[in-house]
Amino acid sequence: MSEPPLHIWLDAERMKYPHTGLFHFCLELGSALVKVHSDREELTFFLPENLNGSFGRDVHYVHQKIQHKYFFPSWKNMDVWHSMQQDSDYFPRSRRVPVVLTIHDLNFLHQPGKSLADKKRALSRLKSRVGMARQIVTISSFVLKELQENLSLGDTPATVIYNGCNFSSAQPQRPKEIQERPFLFTIGTVAAKKNFHVLPALLQRNDFILVIAGVIQEEAYLEKIKIEARRLGVAERLVFTGAISEGEKQWYYKNCRAFVFPSLAEGFGMPVLEAMYFGKPVFLSTKTSLPEIGGELAYYFQNFEAEHMVHVLEKGLQHYLDNSPELKLQAHAASFSWITAAHRYLELYHHAAG
Numbered sequence: 086m087s088e089p090p091l092h093i094w095l096d097a098e099r100m101k102y103p104h105t106g107l108f109h110f111c112l113e114l115g116s117a118l119v120k121v122h123s124d125r126e127e128l129t130f131f132l133p134e135n136l137n138g139s140f141g142r143d144v145h146y147v148h149q150k151i152q153h154k155y156f157f158p159s160w161k162n163m164d165v166w167h168s169m170q171q172d173s174d175y176f177p178r179s180r181r182v183p184v185v186l187t188i189h190d191l192n193f194l195h196q197p198g199k200s201l202a203d204k205k206r207a208l209s210r211l212k213s214r215v216g217m218a219r220q221i222v223t224i225s226s227f228v229l230k231e232l233q234e235n236l237s238l239g240d241t242p243a244t245v246i247y248n249g250c251n252f253s254s255a256q257p258q259r260p261k262e263i264q265e266r267p268f269l270f271t272i273g274t275v276a277a278k279k280n281f282h283v284l285p286a287l288l289q290r291n292d293f294i295l296v297i298a299g300v301i302q303e304e305a306y307l308e309k310i311k312i313e314a315r316r317l318g319v320a321e322r323l324v325f326t327g328a329i330s331e332g333e334k335q336w337y338y339k340n341c342r343a344f345v346f347p348s349l350a351e352g353f354g355m356p357v358l359e360a361m362y363f364g365k366p367v368f369l370s371t372k373t374s375l376p377e378i379g380g381e382l383a384y385y386f387q388n389f390e391a392e393h394m395v396h397v398l399e400k401g402l403q404h405y406l407d408n409s410p411e412l413k414l415q416a417h418a419a420s421f422s423w424i425t426a427a428h429r430y431l432e433l434y435h436h437a438a439g
Contacts, residue, residue: 090127092164093434096173097132098149100139104300104328105274106355107170107189109251110224114169115140117249117427126431131158131175149175165434171214183219183437185430187246190224190352191231195373197277197349212236220437222246222430224353227374246430249423250358257339258332262324268294270341271356272334275310275325276302278350280370285314286391287345287398288322295319295345296337298326317391338363343402346375347386347394354378362418364411366401382410382417 095118097111115130119140122128130140134148147158153175160166160177167185168176176184193199193207215221215236221243223229229245232238269287273279275297284295301307307325314320329337338344344360347370354375360367367383369375376385384401386394 088125090125091435091438092127092129092162093167094129094131094147094163094165095167096169096175097130097136098173098175099170100136101133101149106353109355110187110189110248111169112139113249113251113423114426114430117423118430119144121424121427122431126434129163164438167430167434168214168218171211173214176214176217183439184217185220185222185433185437186214186218187222187224188215188228188232188352190228190350190373191235192278192350192352192373194231194235195278195350208235215241220244220433222433224248225374225377227377228352244433246426246433247421248353248355249426250362250418250421251355252359252362256332257336258330259336260326260329260333262326263294263296263337266292266294267342268296268324268340269343269345270296270298270337270360271345272298272329272337273346273348273356274299274302275307277306277309278348280347280349280389282306282310282313283347283389283391283394284345285310285317285319285323286394288314288319289317289391289395290399293342294322294324296324296326296341298329298334298337300328301325334359335363338365341365343368343398343405345398346370347389348372348375351375351378357383358418358421361414364414366405366410366414368398368401380417382414 097115099107100111102108129145129147131147131149137146157178160179160182163182166177166182169187171188193204218241221241223245226245229243281297288295314323338360344365344367349372351373357367357378367379369379369383369385371385384397386397
């Protein structure tokens with residue numbers, strides 16, 4: 086007689102925020118799990134009602150409601166709960182249900198303007214989540230190292246499972262606002278931690294446009310970027326797109342001269358791989374996880390002085406033209422696989438369940 090399947094519940098509640106890294110993490114990992122799981126596992130997705138059916142008909146859905154913070158769904162048909170991000174408010178009430186917790190970053194430690202008291206509160210909140218976990222996963226070795234330096238994990242095992250590279254089957258869709266000029270591209274929430282205000286300096290000694298795509302999270306920081314562009318006399322070559330579709334994103338990656346990403350705080354850095362998937366040169370900061378993900382194929386800003394950044398860009402673009410590393414960049418991006426990640430998570434689910 087065969088054993089009953091392992092009932093795995095996946096907390097994808099943060100999919101209620103489209104155009105974010107957490108949305109794509111839940112979508113891509115969930116889709117890969119659906120592809121590779123067997124009759125040994127039964128998957129249930131906990132997510133907003135409007136996303137019902139996002140993972141097909143062969144899985145179960147429980148619609149997230151605000152009252153679930155206080156009256157959690159029955160855990161009797163739950164063998165493992167995977168909290169797919171560390172800030173969730175939804176955990177099983179019963180300690181008998183093992184929790185797998187994915188920690189994406191400790192970015193609050195690096196966030197400009199965040200007070201020491203706020204950092205301590207965020208660390209305390211994360212500590213409480215870690216205390217509920219049977220198994221911890223981080224999405225980069227950097228995040229695991231930082232977690233171990235700031236929290237005691239006790240006997241709770243922790244492992245690194247890299248994200249896969251996101252690439253959509255959507256066809257590239259030309260945006261309406263782009264001009265017929267070479268452009269640099271970046272994408273992310275427009276917030277201080279992304280450090281986008283240093284990018285207008287890259288428009289010196291060239292005729293490039295700078296395209297910044299992403300949701301405006303901090304209006305004051307948006308103005309800071311514009312002020313810097315005006316100071317340098319390049320304001321007319323700055324384009325803010327807001328949120329863009331998958332098709333538009335692919336068009337920007339495919340057609341940009343280079344991808345530039347000077348972020349101060351990343352747990353992984355998905356856009357780096359997305360740009361590499363299209364064979365594009367990527368220019369990154371040396372902060373947090375970016376050197377780990379970009380590896381030797383990326384070009385790095387060692388500091389954010391304007392002259393240094395322009396020098397790195399010019400030298401890197403020439404190196405790229407001289408060496409044609411497109412195939413190496415694409416191979417590097419392809420080495421990060423959601424299918425591989427899904428297989429590793431399935432192993433952890435069974436191990437956590439005992």
